[in-house]
Amino acid sequence: MRGARAGFTLLEMLVVLVVLGLLAGLIGPQLFGRVGEAKATTAKTQMELLGVALDSYRLDNGAYPITAQGLEALNSRPTRAPAPLNWRGPYLRKAVPADPWGRPYLFLAPTRGGEGYELRSLGRDGVEGGTGEDADLGGPGTVSKSK
Numbered sequence: 332m333r334g335a336r337a338g339f340t341l342l343e344m345l346v347v348l349v350v351l352g353l354l355a356g357l358i359g360p361q362l363f364g365r366v367g368e369a370k371a372t373t374a375k376t377q378m379e380l381l382g383v384a385l386d387s388y389r390l391d392n393g394a395y396p397i398t399a400q401g402l403e404a405l406n407s408r409p410t411r412a413p414a415p416l417n418w419r420g421p422y423l424r425k426a427v428p429a430d431p432w433g434r435p436y437l438f439l440a441p442t443r444g445g446e447g448y449e450l451r452s453l454g455r456d457g458v459e460g461g462t463g464e465d466a467d468l469g470g471p472g473t474v475s476k477s478k
Contacts, residue, residue, distance in 0.1 A: 367455065367464035370431035370455070371464070371466075371468060373431045374430050374431050374452045374469075375468060377430070377436075378436065378450050378452070381402065381423075381427070384405045384423050385422075385448060387422050388415075388422050391419045392415040394413070395440045395441070396415075396440060397411075397440055397441070398439050398440055401438055402438050403427060406422070406423055406426060407421070408420065430452040430453075431452075432452070432455050434453065436451065436452055437451040449469070450469050451468065451469035452468045454466050454467055454468060
């Protein structure tokens with residue numbers, strides 16, 4: 332009787348590699364298609380949380396920070412006029428996050444209508460407009476708040 336050897340043959344290893352390659356080819360595109368969707372969802376969630384912090388700022392100070400003060404007014408008392416009357420921050424536990432594509436959120440206050448604010452992300456491409464992953468998120472009527 333011959334001694335049995337432990338291990339895999341070259342043919343068995345090749346079959347396993349082919350099967351893994353086929354699985355990666357079938358499943359990979361479906362998983363990577365979800366990455367853009369997850370980033371858009373993350374951006375929307377972050378904008379909602381920033382909206383809550385901005386609302387808290389307005390409750391304390393009577394108005395939202397202006398564009399020149401920016402979202403940094405949520406973490407440190409603005410030194411630019413108009414000075415907040417009753418700043419009780421920081422209104423965020425951490426620094427203001429960048430959008431999921433690594434760019435700062437666009438903040439406009441007061442809005443063109445004279446009240447509230449507008450908070451936006453320009454999506455993956457960083458340019459206004461676009462569709463799919465390049466679509467803008469937020470803007471008037473989405474995260475825009477009025478007094």
